[in-house]
Amino acid sequence: MCQSNLWVDIGNSSVDWEIGGCYDSVDIKDFQPNVIPQHQVSTIACVANHQLIRHFSNPTIIQPKPYEGLVFDYNLEQLGxxxxxxxxxxxxxxxxxxxxxxxxxxxxxxxxxxxxxxxxxxxxxxxxxxxxxxxxxxxxxxxxxxxxxxxxxxxxxxxxxxxxxxxxxxxxxxxxxxxxxxxxxxxxxxxxxxxxxxxx
CATH class of the missing domain: 3.30.420.40 (ATPase, nucleotide binding domain)
Structure with missing residues (x-):
């Protein structure tokens, strides 16, 4: 059965994800699309290697934004x-x-x-x-x-x-x-x- 949401962290050196309570990670140099678990939608944080986003289903790309209760000492457009x-x-x-x-x-x-x-x-x-x-x-x-x-x-x-x-x-x-x-x-x-x- 296909789990619903895949949470994905695409970084400089690795791609990490979690689905159904299971966590996995692969180095960017070893990444192949067939290692991605089946999923219906994905929620993605991406700081590098943006070309990999296309391999994930129905992606929502998260960007920094105001967060209730937390004041940022940083221009949120520049914060990773x-x-x-x-x-x-x-x-x-x-x-x-x-x-x-x-x-x-x-x-x-x-x-x-x-x-x-x-x-x-x-x-x-x-x-x-x-x-x-x-x-x-x-x-x-x-x-x-x-x-x-x-x-x-x-x-x-x-x-x-x-x-x-x-x-x-x-x-x-x-x-x-x-x-x-x-x-x-x-x-x-x-x-x-x-x-x-x-x-x-």
Missing amino acids: VDRFLGLVAGYEKYPEQDFMLVDIGTFITIDYVQNNRHIDGGIAPGLYQLQGCKTFVGDDSQRSWRVGTENMLRDTIEKRCDAFDGKILITGGGQAIVDIKQAEYHQNLVIIGLKEIDGK
Whole structure:
């Protein structure tokens, strides 16, 4: 039997979806239309690889828009839909509470919500972007570069988290790089945000 709604997150590096309580993810480079489960309609967040939208049935494309109770410190026409939906998910999970959202993917984004107001914490290169910006001759130097970039990224994220007094939410495909005891880890807050938006 064909399930109804497929929630889809098309990102820079992967396509993720959920249907009927089942979650799956595939790297962009490995994506084939036949991996998509049967569905009647789709609700899609897309920050890149827009050509993939055509493979989904009856798509509704979500864009950032005003959200009741949450004030954005950002031009919503420029805010990435992945960041927007992560903030919606965090706000619905912790209404009236301060939280910090760290999305560790192709890019690292950090966003804060304090007193129901979004505060931009910045965008930075992700681990593979950092590691790919320089190559060394010799395995030892290349290995040292990988270790150094990973340590730098981890230290930066952990320092930001340690300085924050509130809930910390971590999501994204690269979240295993950090082990922050006080944080909550979420497989995909974009899809949770899609479901929140879709339910309103």
